Structures are given as C-alpha cells and as structure tokens.
Amino acid sequence: MKKLILILLLTLVVFPSCKEKETEQNENVIATYYLIRHAEKDRGDKKNKDPHLTSFGRQRANNWNKHFKGIKFDAVYSTDYNRTKETATPTAKANDLVIHFYNPSDFKIEEFKEKTKGKTVLIVGHSNTTPKFVNALINEEKYDDIEDHNNANLYKVTFTKDGKKTSELSVVN
Incomplete structure (x- = not known):
C-alpha cells in the first residue's frame, strides 16, 4: 500500500512538470508554417495552364488533411490555381477556414510574417515557389526546387520568441 501511495505521489509530481515544459516550449513558439507543393495534377492537356488534380492527386490532398489532423490551423494560403486550391481545400474545410490567395511573384515576406505572427499556417x-517561400521565411538559400514527380515534400518552419528559427523537410507519402 505504501508503494502504491509513493507511486501515485511521484506521478503527481513528475507528470505535471513534464506538461509545464511542453507548455513552456509551445508558449515560446510565435509562428509555425507548414508548406507543401500541390498534389498530382492532370497532365493530359499540355496546353492547359490551370489543370485540376487527378484522382490520385485528390486522394493525396485528402491524405494531407489526415496527416494534419492533430494540427489546428489558423490560416491556409494557396496560389490561385485549381491544383493548389484543390490541394488546400480538404485541410481548410477541416479547420473551417477560407483559403487566402497569394501571388508568389509579388509577395512581401516580412508583411506576411507580421500578419501571421502567433499563428499556425498551411501554405x-x-x-x-514552395522551396523559395521556405527560403524567404528563413532568410537562407537552403532548399532547391522540388523534382517534378515529387508531390510529397513537407516543409515545417518554426519561429520562437527568442529569435530562433528552425526548418525541416520530411517526405509524406
């Protein structure tokens, strides 16, 4: 019985301190950005500059939404093309958000960072444009263009109150 009480007391002391550290880390974050390339587009008509997603692309868009299930987004941004809007839509709908459009050739990164401060954003x-956007966020030429056949890259950029920034690249199939 004494062992049980000791275990319970230790649990009450140890686990809250773990939660406090997690909360402190989360409170230190001032912005988190998730950046992806659009899903697979229909390449049937070479003249079509604004194709829709293929059935596999629509499936990938839904899979991105499933991948992001535990993340509460505050905003979703997309270029104004069918393939990017269709990729963003499942996640935007799941978060009850409208999609904000941006023009990568006329984009002011510092204004964007200020506007999205304190938020979790999908782009x-x-x-x-996706690797260039990441590079602009981190102010570093770190990532190259994505290979044409690759629709699985996920970039995550985090800024903290103490001025630190992190960026990571993962592949999500």
Whole structure:
C-alpha cells in the first residue's frame, strides 16, 4: 500500500512538470508554417495552364488533411490555381477556414510574417515557389526546387520568441 501511495505521489509530481515544459516550449513558439507543393495534377492537356488534380492527386490532398489532423490551423494560403486550391481545400474545410490567395511573384515576406505572427499556417504552392517561400521565411538559400514527380515534400518552419528559427523537410507519402 505504501508503494502504491509513493507511486501515485511521484506521478503527481513528475507528470505535471513534464506538461509545464511542453507548455513552456509551445508558449515560446510565435509562428509555425507548414508548406507543401500541390498534389498530382492532370497532365493530359499540355496546353492547359490551370489543370485540376487527378484522382490520385485528390486522394493525396485528402491524405494531407489526415496527416494534419492533430494540427489546428489558423490560416491556409494557396496560389490561385485549381491544383493548389484543390490541394488546400480538404485541410481548410477541416479547420473551417477560407483559403487566402497569394501571388508568389509579388509577395512581401516580412508583411506576411507580421500578419501571421502567433499563428499556425498551411501554405500550398508549386515545385519552384514552395522551396523559395521556405527560403524567404528563413532568410537562407537552403532548399532547391522540388523534382517534378515529387508531390510529397513537407516543409515545417518554426519561429520562437527568442529569435530562433528552425526548418525541416520530411517526405509524406
């Protein structure tokens, strides 16, 4: 019985302190950005500059939404193309958000960072614009264009109150 009481007391002391550390880390974060390239597009008509997603692309868009299930987004951004909007839509709907459109050729990164401070944001772009967006966020030429066949890259950029920034790249199939 004494052992049981000791275990319970230790549990009450240890676990709250773990939660406090997690909360402190979360409170230190001032913005988190998730950036992806649009899902697989229909390549049937080479003249079509604004194709829709293929059935596999729509499936990937839904899979992104499932992947992000535990994340509460405050905003979703996309270029104004069918393939990017269709990729962003499942996650935007799951978070009850409208999609904000951005133009990568006329984009002011510092204004964007200020506007999204304190938020968790999903950004959907293209094979060339997504890595450039990440590089602009972190103010570093770290990531190259995405290979044309690759629709699985996930970039995550985090800024903290103490001025630190982290970026990571993972592949989600």
